[in-house]
Amino acid sequence: MNSRRDFLKRTGLASGGLVIGLNFLQSCVNEVANIPANAEPLVDLENGFEAQGALSVTDFLQIRPDGSVFLSLTKYEMGQGVSTGLSSILAEELEADWEKINIKYIKSSVSESDITGGSTSTLLHWDLLRKAGAFAKYLLIAAAAKEWSVYKDQCYAENGYIHQHGSTVKLGYGELVGSIVVPGNYRTLFDEVPLKYQSKFKLIGKSLKSKIIPDIVTGKHPFSIDVRLPNMKYAAVLRCPVFKGKLIGFDASDALKVPGVEKVVEIEGVILDAATHIRDGVAVIANSTWAAFQGKLAVKAEWDLGENAKMEHQKFVADCLEQLDSDKGTEILRIGKKTNTSEMDQIISYTYEFPYQHHVCMEPLNATSHFKGDSCEMWVGTQSADKIIFNIEKHLGIPKENIKINCHPSGGGFGLRYSSEYAVESMVVSKAAGGDLVKMCYSREDDIKFDYLNPFELNKHTVGIKDGRPLFWDFKNVMANWGGLLGWMYYDIPNCSGTQITVDGFTQVGAWRSVMANAEGFSTECFMDEVAHELNRDPLEFRLSLLPRNKMVDFKHSHKCNINRLRGALELVAKKAKWGKSMPEDSAQGIAVYPYMHGNGYGAVVAEVSIANNAIKVTKITASIDCGLVINPDQVRQQMEGGVIWALSAIFYGGTEYEDGVVQRSNFHDNPVLRINEIPEIEVHICENDETQPWGVGEIAGPPTYAAVCNAIFAATGKRIRKLPIKKSVKAL
Numbered sequence: 237m238n239s240r241r242d243f244l245k246r247t248g249l250a251s252g253g254l255v256i257g258l259n260f261l262q263s264c265v266n267e268v269a270n271i272p273a274n275a276e277p278l279v280d281l282e283n284g285f286e287a288q289g290a291l292s293v294t295d296f297l298q299i300r301p302d303g304s305v306f307l308s309l310t311k312y313e314m315g316q317g318v319s320t321g322l323s324s325i326l327a328e329e330l331e332a333d334w335e336k337i338n339i340k341y342i343k344s345s346v347s348e349s350d351i352t353g354g355s356t357s358t359l360l361h362w363d364l365l366r367k368a369g370a371f372a373k374y375l376l377i378a379a380a381a382k383e384w385s386v387y388k389d390q391c392y393a394e395n396g397y398i399h400q401h402g403s404t405v406k407l408g409y410g411e412l413v414g415s416i417v418v419p420g421n422y423r424t425l426f427d428e429v430p431l432k433y434q435s436k437f438k439l440i441g442k443s444l445k446s447k448i449i450p451d452i453v454t455g456k457h458p459f460s461i462d463v464r465l466p467n468m469k470y471a472a473v474l475r476c477p478v479f480k481g482k483l484i485g486f487d488a489s490d491a492l493k494v495p496g497v498e499k500v501v502e503i504e505g506v507i508l509d510a511a512t513h514i515r516d517g518v519a520v521i522a523n524s525t526w527a528a529f530q531g532k533l534a535v536k537a538e539w540d541l542g543e544n545a546k547m548e549h550q551k552f553v554a555d556c557l558e559q560l561d562s563d564k565g566t567e568i569l570r571i572g573k574k575t576n577t578s579e580m581d582q583i584i585s586y587t588y589e590f591p592y593q594h595h596v597c598m599e600p601l602n603a604t605s606h607f608k609g610d611s612c613e614m615w616v617g618t619q620s621a622d623k624i625i626f627n628i629e630k631h632l633g634i635p636k637e638n639i640k641i642n643c644h645p646s647g648g649g650f651g652l653r654y655s656s657e658y659a660v661e662s663m664v665v666s667k668a669a670g671g672d673l674v675k676m677c678y679s680r681e682d683d684i685k686f687d688y689l690n691p692f693e694l695n696k697h698t699v700g701i702k703d704g705r706p707l708f709w710d711f712k713n714v715m716a717n718w719g720g721l722l723g724w725m726y727y728d729i730p731n732c733s734g735t736q737i738t739v740d741g742f743t744q745v746g747a748w749r750s751v752m753a754n755a756e757g758f759s760t761e762c763f764m765d766e767v768a769h770e771l772n773r774d775p776l777e778f779r780l781s782l783l784p785r786n787k788m789v790d791f792k793h794s795h796k797c798n799i800n801r802l803r804g805a806l807e808l809v810a811k812k813a814k815w816g817k818s819m820p821e822d823s824a825q826g827i828a829v830y831p832y833m834h835g836n837g838y839g840a841v842v843a844e845v846s847i848a849n850n851a852i853k854v855t856k857i858t859a860s861i862d863c864g865l866v867i868n869p870d871q872v873r874q875q876m877e878g879g880v881i882w883a884l885s886a887i888f889y890g891g892t893e894y895e896d897g898v899v900q901r902s903n904f905h906d907n908p909v910l911r912i913n914e915i916p917e918i919e920v921h922i923c924e925n926d927e928t929q930p931w932g933v934g935e936i937a938g939p940p941t942y943a944a945v946c947n948a949i950f951a952a953t954g955k956r957i958r959k960l961p962i963k964k965s966v967k968a969l
Contacts, residue, residue, distance in 0.1 A: 355932025757939020835932015879937025
């Protein structure tokens with residue numbers, strides 16, 4: 237394959253622009269010739285980034301005749317800045333002009349590359365983006381060398397131009413895209429093209445300005461809630477207020493009198509999996525969101541609320557505690573031997589409660605759907621287009637090749653948009669409405685009342701002490717509606733066991749920023765603090781004594797836990813916070829550390845609290861993070877700061893209340909988040925390391941923050957916190 241015509245077919249070089257499709261790149265990486273010689277072009281530049289004929293994600297990299305570079309983002313932008321971080325990796329190897337890098341969002345996908353979660357976006361794209369940039373640079377240099385009739389090694393790339401050594405002549409990338417000829421050994425070249433040495437990086441490691449903030453502040457950022465399409469209707473859904481309840485019947489006569497309301501249709505619930513359901517409901521179709529919302533208020537519905545209407549939160553917790561103290565459970569962790577408790581000098585055991593938690597994103601859930609019988613199309617902000625496609629195919633019977641998902645960024649995600657039920661629900665509404673193109677929006681009240689929540693957890697930790705040192709650790713967990721105990725015991729305790737019990741909760745549950753690490757980080761680090769104090773040991777010194785250097789711990793998870801990196805984060809935060817310093821009266825410090833192994837990142841926090849007028853105030857948070865090679869220091873700090881604020885909101889205001897199976901919270905007045913005047917000073921320090929690739933960032937700050945704050949409150953008040961949320965009054969502790 238050495239003709240320009242063949243390269244056009246395989247990489248979509250057309251209309252004077254170089255385009256490298258993601259399928260093409262992945263096939264190069266895998267050395268799998270999955271594109272036939274007679275394949276149609278992967279992209280059609282006349283249709284922008286529509287990429288007709290692509291198998292999955294397309295338009296990965298595009299260089300246009302004006303020299304501008306477009307990265308079509310295959311990871312979900314929800315405010316975390318992934319668009320800036322990933323484009324800087326590409327630009328680094330491509331030697332592109334940073335000011336000419338542009339972001340586009342994928343139009344449709346059936347590829348797992350779109351799944352965004354677990355703090356893995358950067359680490360999963362690190363190699364692919366570097367190779368893509370380096371390969372494109374190689375092609376540009378080859379084109380320039382041919383143009384000048386010189387050897388390739390006489391040319392070099394810099395800031396969007398190909399230069400000739402010892403000469404002032406240069407050619408812009410845009411000038412060269414029409415002259416590119418791909419060599420026959422392109423697959424080998426893709427894998428073998430040299431990458432830059434870390435010491436030569438110009439963009440990676442720098443705090444580059446965001447690629448999306450200008451569009452956000454000027455209203456150009458393409459949120460899915462802003463979608464406007466010809467002949468589009470608007471929908472609001474009156475949902476059964478109790479999880480798994482059923483619709484008996486409804487009266488739509490008053491709703492149909494609301495100006496703008498066009499029809500009212502029944503929505504039959506769909507069980508997507510054990511934890512997530514589309515609820516029975518009534519959808520109001522109207523010519524505006526306001527009319528749809530008003531029509532929904534006018535619908536009179538009769539429900540069979542089912543068994544969950546009998547659920548009361550306190551009884552539920554009591555039942556979970558009873559389960560925790562039973563012999564039930566599945567053992568999923570066993571390290572070392574089973575230890576006879578009678579041989580121990582001391583047994584220490586405590587139980588910790590982490591509540592259901594709401595997401596409360598700034599942009600309420602929404603999706604625009606068009607059901608067309610044997611095909612459909614959707615416009616949505618999602619962390620997983622794959623899950624949407626899977627469930628539409630499974631429950632609506634549309635073949636996945638006939639499902640088109642237009643992916644938009646969103647105003648927050650935090651795991652909420654990893655679920656698919658809100659998106660699938662919008663397609664169910666479109667089908668029920670007779671195939672109308674409908675935008676379904678949740679109100680803020682809907683967004684909270686029908687949120688799928690972080691699962692409720694009880695964690696019981698027991699440790700056996702022999703000769704002043706932990707000899708065994710047992711961890712027992714009760715979780716609502718979702719299995720998957722982490723059991724990450726990173727401290728050097730020779731004998732460890734873990735047991736899990738999954739119980740039926742009374743709401744749908746799913747991912748919430750840091751997911752199960754929240755409850756386990758909170759409980760583990762609070763418990764280790766309690767053990768340290770009972771042994772009359774300094775909490776920092778005690779932890780370090782159980783973190784031996786040069787050790788790797790295998791959690792049977794994504795990555796092995798590097799104790800050197802974990803210990804380094806702990807030592808750095810202690811140094812920067814001046815652990816053990818003299819504190820004012822009624823003030824104290826608390827410390828915690830945690831490895832977030834989904835993304836192989838390590839974080840530690842020292843919290844400082846003060847007590848004044850019987851009120852608790854967090855005055856300062858000092859945090860450290862080891863996230864490997866740092867792409868953008870500002871973005872790392874921003875993610876840590878956001879994670880700290882996220883955790884503080886959960887500490888003081890999180891959880892939820894149920895009466896007769898119905899969520900009682902409904903808006904920011906009864907589900908507050910931290911206000912700006914409550915935010916403490918936050919200081920973030922990035923660990924130096926010799927890592928050669930980036931690791932995860934976004935979910936590291938939360939788990940140690942919960943524990944550090946609670947440990948500091950104990951140090952200041954003498955009162956232990958084993959249950960969240962807490963009241964800000966000391967008397968309430």
